[in-house]
Amino acid sequence: MKQHFTVPEAADYMNTTVRFVRRLIAERRIPFHRLGRHVRLKKADVDAFIDAGRVEAFDPAAARRRARRAS
Template structure:
């Protein structure tokens, strides 16, 4: 149990968003969370998984052999 549990405000700060965004992720069940009494906590690993699954890799286009035609 080495995972840190973050509040909604901490997750929002980590992601650089408002608190509304993590709350929406929780409501739509798009991120794992834990209820501790009436408090909601999000495991740090769940935030990392969310970011990894939504990261878009750049396209690698092959270089043209010749420069552009004028």
């Protein structure tokens, strides 16, 4: 299994565009390795970026409880 992705491979893995991956790199929102002119992204770093964006499922009962406590 691959340990590192090229930018197009990372975009394909994340099911997004190359432009989006390049923007993440430019904004330093995802770790990367530069090998001369080439950029590589570690699979574990891409997975960590994906996991960091996880949003938990909505629980209506918990939202009502929080709303009652706030009032």
